[in-house]
Amino acid sequence: MNRQVFDLYTELYSKYGPQHWWPAETEYEVVVGAILTQNTNWKNVERAITNLKKEQCLTPEKILSLSKEKLEELIRPSGFFRQKAERLKKITKAWLNIDRKLDTMELRNYLLNIKGVGKETADSILLYALNKPIFVIDNYTRRLTKHFFNLEFKEYDQYREYFESNLPRDIEIYKEYHALIVVWAKENKYPK
DNA sequence: GGCCAGGACACCA
């Protein structure tokens, strides 16, 4: 186990403090947020979530009952609103039928088979909604890996396995580390 | 005013 991966975690944690991610009141809100935040500033996602909450629409049943046009209107601030409305409908149906007895990788495959759900989205849901030990990789994580460890991989799962194999298998650490990486990246806009 | 955000997918060679 490569200590520097864990050491960086403790460093970021003591510098920025606990982030208590994911900011959501329910599991389903995590699912919705995971779709809405795809390549999108979180501020814009918050506007969309606020709209959904204001209309009492942040439940699977309500999302499914909304017309396509109405859903698009509510989530418009998050951008890509047409495809995200489509994706929300699809993932919501799948979410209602999810079999929680499946093991982590089976759940991952289940999520990845939903159109509009890629690895980062699936892993965010696994970690933050379903409390499964999966390390979430995003572009910030790739940037950080290059910046601090001078490493670059080709595949998403290579990054994921790198972090997972160099950290204690601890869900809380996975949650905090990913959040701290985002905080770090925002403070260091273009560290190269 | 331009750049980019907590990606995913289709299409092409």
Added chain:
DNA sequence: TGGTGTCATGGC
């Protein structure tokens, strides 16, 4: 598998 275009709003 690797490269590129598309989707779209709002913050900075």
